[in-house]
Each structure stands twice: as structure tokens, then as C-alpha cells.
Amino acid sequence: MNGTRNRLRHYSTASTSHFNQRILNLKHASGAAKVDDALQLFDEMLQRQPPPSIIDFSKLITLIVKIKHYSTALSLFKKINLMGIRSDLYALTVSINCHFRLNQVNYGLAVLATIFKQGHPPDLATYNTLIHGLVLADRVFEAVELFKKLLREKLCEPDQIMFGAVINGLCKVGHTSKALELLRFMEAGSCKPCVRHYSTVIDSLCKDKMVDDALQLFAKMTEKGVLASVITYNALIHGLCNFGREAEAAKMLRDMEEKGVSPGVDTFTILVNSFCKQGSVKDAELAVQAMVRRGLHPDVITYNALIDGYCLRGEIDKAKKVIDRMMEKELVPNIITYNSLLNGYCKKKRIDEARHLFQEIQDKGLIPDVFTYSTMLQGLFHSGNPAAARELFNKMQAKGQAPDIRTYHILFHGMCENGECCDALVLFRSMGNNRLMKDIGLYTILIDGCRKCGKHNFAMDLFDELILKGLKPNVRTYTVMITVLCQEGLFGKAKDLLRKMEENGCLPNSVTYNVIVQEFMKQKAFQEAEILLEEMINRGFSPDSTTFSMLLHLIPSIGQDSPMQTIIQKLTSIKGSDDRMLDSISGVIT
């Protein structure tokens, strides 16, 4: 009797270790066959008598979860349960995770109910899975509520992972200040924040345009002896770049290397992208050289940034050369690569080549996405073919690519640009009460579109309408509206609106002032133009080239002691002050 049991146990252990070895082998395997191999192993395990334990099955299924085959994982759990093997807390927690990832939150919660029914209290890992899952499913509020309940009722002691999930959730929904509070709470307590927590909040602050606060937090973190990681630096470099602070970003790169943190391909890609966006592809190329010198290989994303940079400047041939360069490195251009190229053609109104490329993309087996269609739409409108554009707009929906807000911006702008503002308004009205009707950008496009079509009344009605709806006009909306009023000769109202926008917390910018000054000059309201010109200069804005040349043409016709004369003098002396921006940058990255 005893001998039999021992032999059995011995046999069972041997088979388990056999499976364990194969599970371990699979763990380090990669490629497409991995799932198939795992499934085969699963079947073998299922047939084994006596069957392996739930622990062994969970090990295997966890591998399948890691490659994101959540529904497969769930079906395997179901199979073993049908075979009479009961899930333990670990297995149930993995199931919850799968349901959440599949956006089946309610099923996940049903599994939680099973956990309670089985009489095991959930452990920290279960709660972490729940909170993380709720955040992933965009149910951050519930995640935070659960977290608070756990704290309040002392159901568990939150660890760094739980704090991390909550901080991440708060940042995700834009409550960065709450995340910051939680970070302070951690600093004061026993579960101290680590780089990940700081990095999440730093990244979120940067995305909230509070780069300086992010830098402050970075300094504080360093003071506390927490070492920054590549991710921390990437967030800061990205934030700085987004606000044109490339020189500081480059300094940050230096700083990280001095501290022994190696920048990654992504770090350089951020810089490449940023240099391209602000028009300096030359610096972008230098950044690529710098990364290669460090033994890093530019990837598709890096090359795409460069290609986009060239396309934005209309240098399509150079962009194509970059594509050749990346293909030599055996990197395959993707839809994003071609979208940039398509955008290049469309912006240059090379519509035949754009159409050709659009076909070529599909011949290559790539599927045009919202970006592709939106870009092509814009090209068709821009080259004066609104009918073809409308047709494509229908086609994209038929092909299952739903237009997004930007597609609609392009559509309505395109229609108005082609004199179809009445059709645009009809279409706008027919769209019902969805998010589009509350989009201030779309209203701005329509107002300006009606203005360009000469329908000033429609423009003014739209403005009243958006105010009635409680929408907040932005600088662009006000600027367009001021133009409408000026062109109607309603100078008093235009000036009132200029004051009112400020009262509403929306400061006029350089474009606003240039537009109003130009309109006043066009209609020979020189006194008014002069006052506003003075005001704009005092606020640190300078006339654009149009305003400037209008002023120059005025010189012969105004008196020597006119105030306009002194303004012109003032202007000629500050000319040329903007040209020393980009020099410092190329020198910093070496």
C-alpha cells in the first residue's frame, strides 16, 4: 500500500517535471508556432493520468496570456474545469485578468464572485488585477473607489504595484494632480514610490503642458535618491521637445549619459521627430548619426519620423531616398511610412501621384487606415475635386474605416473650400446630437468656411449657436469671428469681441492682432489700426509679412509726424531678431 503510493507519487513527480521542462522551453520560444505548441502540450497534459495539478496548467496558460491570447486562455481554463480540475485563487485571478483585457468587465466580476463563493478571500494579486483591469477598461473611477475601500476597510496592505496602477489610472483620465497627491502620500508612508511611479506622473505632467512642474518633480525624485530611468528621461525629453525646448532636451540627453543611463532608440527617435516637426530635418539627420555612433540602430519608427519630416517640407525625393535607405537595412515600410508620403503628394497637389500611391499601398497588401483616407480626402478637396472626395468618404465607411473627428474637420473644411458651405451645413445638421455637434474646432471650420463663401450671416448664426450651446470659443474661433465682423464693416463689434475674448480668459495672439490690423487698414480705418498695432507690439507680438508690407505701402501717404511713422521706425529696428534660434542645437548632440 505504502509502496504503491510512493511509486505513484514518484511517477507523478517525474511526469510533472517533464511537463515543467517543456513549459520552460516554450517560455523561451518565440514565433508563430508558440501558441500551437502550447495547445498541443495542453492536450497532452489533459490526457495524462493522473492529471497534472492546476498549478502546472496555470503555468502553461500564463504563457498564453503573456502573448495576449486571452480568449484562448479562458477556453483552456474552461476545459480543465470540465475535466474536474478546480481553479485555485491564482487561476481565477488569471481568468479575471483575461476577461478585463477582453473588455468583459462583468464576466471578470463574476469570476470574483466565484472566488468569494469558494471561500478563499482574494489576495493582493487579485486586487491588483482588479484595479489594473478596471483602469485598462477605462473604469478608473471604480478602480479608485475599490482602492479607497481596500484602504478604508484594511482589506489588504497596498504594495507598489497597486499604487502604480492607481497612479496610472489617475494620470490616464487627466487627474494628474490627484496622482501627485497619491505620490506624496506614498512618500510619507511606508510603501515608498519608485522610479516607475515618478515617471508616470512626470510623463503626465509633460502631457498636461506642465513641463516645468515635471522638471521640478524630477529634481525632487533625484534628491530623494531615486535614480531616473530611460523612461523618465524619455518623458522629459519628449515634454521639452513638444514645447520647442530642443536645446534643453539635448542637454537632458547629455545629462542621462553622464549619469550612466543609456538612451535607447526611442530616445533618439523623440529627438528626430521633434527636429523634423520644427522644420530642421538637418538636425534630425544629425540625431540619427549620433545614435548610429552609439551603436543603436534606427528602426522603422525612426525612419518614418525622418520621412515625415521631408514630406512636410515637400522634399518627396529625399523622403523616397530615406525609404530606400531603410529597405537596405531590411526594414519594411509600413502604412505610416506611406501615409507620410501620401501627405507629401497631397500637400503639393500632386494628386495623380497621390492616387497612384493610394492604389500601390493596397497592391502591397497594406490596408489604408483612417489616416490614409483622411489624407487622400484632403488631397482631393485641395485639388478641387469635392465629388471624388465625397465618394471616397463613403467608400472608407463601406470598407469599415470609421471617420474620426479629424476626418470630419477635413471633410467640412474641404467642402467649404470648394464653395459648398450650404451643403456642409446641411450635412452638419443631419448628423444628430453626437460629439461632432459639440466640437469647437468644427464650428470654427464652418464659421470660417461660410465667411470664405461670402455667407457672413450663416457665420454669425453659427457663432451665436455655439455660445447658446455653452461651447467655449478658442483663439481661432474668436479670430475668425473678428474677421467676419470686420469684413461686414462692424468695427465696433470687432473691437468689442477682442475685449470680450480676453474677459473670457482667451488671450488674443499674433494672428488675431495681425488679422484685425489688416482688416482695419484695408478699410482705411488708420486711427484704429494704429492703436491696435501699438497694443500688439506692446504685448510682444510682431506684424507678419502681410501686415508689414501693407505698412510699407502706407509710408508715402502718411504725414511725417503721424504716430504711424514712429511705429514703423520701431518696427524696422526690431527686425531680424528671430533668426538665432536653431544654432545651438546641432552642437549639443555630438
Add this chain to the structure above:
DNA sequence: CTAGGGTTAG
């Protein structure tokens, strides 16, 4: 926590 593409005022 992790870099890339399409949109609106002169």
C-alpha cells in the same frame, strides 16, 4: 511608465 502618420484662423 515606453518614441511614429491625417485637421481648423493670417
